[in-house]
Amino acid sequence: MGEEKKVARKKLKSAKVLGKFMADYYHELDRASKTGKKKIAWCTSVGPAEILRAMGFVIYFPETHSAMLGSTRMASDLIPKANAIGYSPDICSYLTADIGAYLEGVTPLSKAFEGITAVPKPDLLVFNTNQCRDVQDWFTWYGREYNAPVIGVHTHRGVGKITESHITSITRQLEALIEPLEKISDRKFEIKDLKKIVALSRECSNLWKKVLDTASAVPAPLTFFDGTTLMGAAVVGRGTSAANDCYRILLAELEERVLNKVGVIEDEQFRIYWEGMPVWGRLGIHFQLFAGLKANVLASTYCNSWIFSDLDPTDPFTSMARAYTTLFIVRSDAYKEKYIKKMLDFFKVDGIVYHDAKTCPNNSNCRYGMPQRIEKETGLPSLVINGDLNDLRLLSDEQTRTNVEAFIELLEENK
Numbered sequence: 001m002g003e004e005k006k007v008a009r010k011k012l013k014s015a016k017v018l019g020k021f022m023a024d025y026y027h028e029l030d031r032a033s034k035t036g037k038k039k040i041a042w043c044t045s046v047g048p049a050e051i052l053r054a055m056g057f058v059i060y061f062p063e064t065h066s067a068m069l070g071s072t073r074m075a076s077d078l079i080p081k082a083n084a085i086g087y088s089p090d091i092c093s094y095l096t097a098d099i100g101a102y103l104e105g106v107t108p109l110s111k112a113f114e115g116i117t118a119v120p121k122p123d124l125l126v127f128n129t130n131q132c133r134d135v136q137d138w139f140t141w142y143g144r145e146y147n148a149p150v151i152g153v154h155t156h157r158g159v160g161k162i163t164e165s166h167i168t169s170i171t172r173q174l175e176a177l178i179e180p181l182e183k184i185s186d187r188k189f190e191i192k193d194l195k196k197i198v199a200l201s202r203e204c205s206n207l208w209k210k211v212l213d214t215a216s217a218v219p220a221p222l223t224f225f226d227g228t229t230l231m232g233a234a235v236v237g238r239g240t241s242a243a244n245d246c247y248r249i250l251l252a253e254l255e256e257r258v259l260n261k262v263g264v265i266e267d268e269q270f271r272i273y274w275e276g277m278p279v280w281g282r283l284g285i286h287f288q289l290f291a292g293l294k295a296n297v298l299a300s301t302y303c304n305s306w307i308f309s310d311l312d313p314t315d316p317f318t319s320m321a322r323a324y325t326t327l328f329i330v331r332s333d334a335y336k337e338k339y340i341k342k343m344l345d346f347f348k349v350d351g352i353v354y355h356d357a358k359t360c361p362n363n364s365n366c367r368y369g370m371p372q373r374i375e376k377e378t379g380l381p382s383l384v385i386n387g388d389l390n391d392l393r394l395l396s397d398e399q400t401r402t403n404v405e406a407f408i409e410l411l412e413e414n415k
Contacts, residue, residue, distance in 0.1 A: 006288065006292070007265065007266075007287075007288055007291040007292055009264075009287065009291075010262070010264050012222070012226070012230075012250065012253055012254075013253060014246070014249045014250040014252075014253045015226075015229075015230065015250075017246050017249050017250070018229075018230055018232060018233055018246050018250065021232075021233050021237060021242060021243065021246050022232050022233070022236070023112075023113055024242075025236055025237060026109060026112075026113050026116060027113060027115070027116070028058060029058055029060055029120045030113075030115065030116045030120065032058045032120060033118075033120035033121055038056070038057070038058045039056065039057050039058070039123045039124075039184065039185050040057065040058050040059075040060060040120045040121065040122055040123050041057035041058070041059050041060070041122065041123065041124055041125070041126055042059075042060050042061075042062060042122040042124070042125040042126065042139065042142065043059050043060070043061055043125075043126050043127075044061070044062075044063065044126070044127045044128050044131060044135045044139070045061050045063040045064070045131070045235050045306075046128055046130050046131060046305065046306075046324065046327060047126055047127060047128040047152075047153070048126060048128065048153060048174055048177060048320065049201075049238060049239060050194060050197045050198050050201050050238075050239050050311075050316065050320060051174065051177060051178070051181065051194060051320075052126060052181070053197045053239045053240075054189070054190070054193040054194040054196075054197045055181050055182070055185045055187055055189060055193075056185055056187050057123075057181075057185060058120075059236070060119065060120050060122070061235060061236050062094075062098055062119075062138070062139075062142075063094055063235075064232065064235060064236055065098060065101075065107070065108075065109070065119060066093075066094035066095075066097050066098045066390065067094075067280050067389075068108040068109070068112070069097045069098065069101055069108055069280075069390065070093075070094075070097065070279075070280025070281050070389060070390035071108075071280040071281060071283060072108045072111070072281075073281045073392065074097070074101070074106070074108060075093060075097035075100075075280075075281070075390035075391060075392070076281075076390070076391055076392045076393050077100075078096075078097050078100030078101050078103075078104060078106070079093055079096040079097050079100055079390070079391055080100070081099070081100035081103045081104055082095070082096035082097070082099040082100040082103065083096065085099075085103070087099065089359075089391075090358070090359060091134055091359060092132065092134040092138070092359050092360060093358075093359040093360070093388055093389055093390035093391040094134075094138075094360075094389065094390060095134050095135075095137070095138040096359075096391075097390045097391075098138070099138070099141060102119075102142075102145070105118075107119055121146060122142065122146055122148045123148060123184060124148055124149045124150070124151065124180075124181075124184050125139040125142055125143050125148060125149070125150045125151075126139075126150075126151055126152060126177070127139045127150070127151075127152035127153070128152060128153040128155055128324060129152065129153070129154050129155050129157075130153075130155035130157075130324050130327055130329060130330050131329060131362060132360075132362040136152060139152070149180065149184065151177060151180055151181075153170065153173045153174060153177070153324070154173065155170060155324050155325065155327075155330055156169070156170075156325060156330060157330050158330070158331070158332050159325060159330055159331050159332060159335070160331070160332040160334060160335060162322070162325055162326060166325050167318060167321045167322050167325060168321075170320075170321035170324055170325060171317050171318050171320075171321040173321075174317050174320055174321060175317055191316070194316045194317075195313040195314070195316055196313070197239040198239070198311050198312070198313040198316040198319065198320070199313035200238070200239050200240060200241060200243075200244060201238045201239045201308065201311050202308065202309075202311040202312070202313065203244050204233075204234055204237070204238045204239070204240075204243050204244050204247065205234075205238070205306070205307050205308040205309060205311060206309075207244055207247035207248060207251060208231070208234045208247055208306055208307060209304075209307045209309070210251050211227075211230070211247060211250055211251050211254060212227060212299065212303055212304060212307075213346075214251070214254040214255065214257075214258055215298040215299050215347060216299075216346055216347050216348065217258040217261075218263075218268070218271075218348065219261065219262075219263025219264075219265065219268040219296070220263060220264060220265075220268065220271065220296050220298040220347075221254045221257035221258055221262060221263065221264055222254060222264050222298070223264055223265070223287060223291075223296055223297055223298055224274045224278070224297045224298060224299060224300045224302075224303065225278070225283045225284075225286060225287040225297065226264070227300065227303040228278045228280075228283060228302070228303065229283075230250065231303050231306060233246050233247065234247070234306040235306055238306065238308075263296070264296065265291045265294065265295075265296045267294055268294065268295075268296050269294035269295065269412075269415075270293070270294060270295035270296070270350045270351070270408060270411050270412075270415075271295075271296055271298055271347065271348055271349045271350050272290065272295050272296065272297040272298065272349060272350065272351055272352070272353055273297075273298075273299050273300065273340075273343060273344055273347060273349045273351075273352045273353070274297050274299070274300040274302070274352075274353050274355065275300065275301055275340065275352055275353065275354045275355070275365055275366070276300075276301075276302065276354055276355030276356070276357055276360075276363055276364055276365065276366070277302060277355055277357045277360050277363045277364075277389040278302065278355070278389065279355065279357075279385075279387050279388065279389065279392075279395060280389055280390060281390070281392045282387075282392070282395065282397070285397070286400075289400070289401060289404055290404065290408075293404070293405065293408045295408055295411075297353065298347060298349075299343060299347040299349070301328055301339070301340065301343070301365075302363070304328065304343075305327065305328065305329065308323040309323075310322040310323040310326055311323050329362060329363065333365075333368065333370060336365060336370070337370060337373060337374055337377075340352070340365075340370075340374060341374060341377065341378060344374075344378060344380060349380065350380065350381075350411050350414070350415070351380055351381045351382060351383070351407065351410075351411050352371070352374070352380060352381075352382045352383075353382070353383050353384075353385060353404075353407070354366035354370075354371055354382060354383070354384045354385070355384075355385050355387060356384050356385065356386050356387070357387060357388050357389050358386070358387070358388045358391065358394045359388055359389070359390070359391060359394075360388070360389055363389075366384050371384060381407065381410050381411060381414065383403060383404070383407040385400055385403065385404075386399075387400070
């Protein structure tokens with residue numbers, strides 16, 4: 001196979017709209033932190049953001065900060081700082097990179113957004129363990145540092161069939177958040193406010209799903225690597241009309257591409273599904289690697305993590321509980337395999353790449369034979385890439401390139 005060619009990336013005009021949304025979001029947080037006029041809640045990315053918005057909090061999501069530490073390649077130098085105070089190199093590199101940045105007094109926000117010099121100080125921290133136990137430890141550490149209260153929701157894991165007992169237990173935990181939130185916010189909870197926010201979140205979810213589903217077109221109008229950055233508003237802005245406005249604009253542009261059969265990659269020959277976390281510090285390099293081989297990594301489970309089709313404004317607490325329990329990451333392997341097979345068919349893919357992220361076992365689904373089982377049932381080849389979401393010391397670029405080239409050769413033979 002010849003040398004990889006540099007591929008010109010077809011940029012989305014609407015990406016600028018989403019970029020402005022993110023800038024406005026971080027500047028609002030910065031103003032709240034400096035003036036103290038609004039209470040600030042730190043929240044995990046799939047935490048009860050709707051409740052916090054309904055209670056008037058401005059919300060900061062540390063995971064987005066950690067992703068920025070990864071994408072700016074700051075993380076690998078900062079992780080050892082957290083290791084030095086007792087955090088293992090084997091645990092979540094989002095956690096260790098973020099704590100390392102705090103210890104060093106640095107943030108990528110200062111370069112990305114003018115006038116921002118630090119992350120916002122929390123009035124409280126709210127977690128949901130639907131991602132992993134690490135988020136609880138992460139937030140508890142900051143709770144001690146900032147002398148701020150930490151509350152959370154403990155979600156079921158390894159869920160096969162969802163039962164009413166699952167939903168009831170999470171619903172009660174969500175309802176139990178209200179009393180402490182009222183005390184901290186000095187504001188009385190109003191169900192009408194929550195219903196409004198949940199309605200906006202559901203709309204955001206629907207729009208984001210339509211955005212991602214455009215990749216089922218042949219040729220696909222976007223890549224997984226685009227999705228990892230475009231999803232920012234769905235993570236930090238769900239429950240706001242501004243985020244929904246952004247996705248309407250993005251969706252219109254993508255639908256125009258589909259109508260005109262404009263693919264993001266010229267002469268798309270191979271369609272790839274990515275399972276697992278992105279390697280944040282290699283988004284551009286991985287795009288070039290695959291695109292240079294006429295392969296489009298066009299869909300993923302990861303970007304779908306902010307699709308909450310169960311949200312229902314008429315029954316906000318119960319529907320939020322259901323959304324958190326149906327989430328892919330907390331489901332059984334049998335459910336995950338069924339879901340992935342459905343996605344492979346929907347997106348018309350030729351093969352699947354699994355990212356075995358060293359420090360993220362909860363988002364690495366290739367350690368217990370799943371790739372082999374799915375390949376046997378579908379006949380679609382798979383490749384496992386060893387690496388990490390943030391710690392680039394755990395990634396071999398040369399090995400990745402060699403393995404990807406060999407994988408595309410295999411797909412070529414299958415064609």
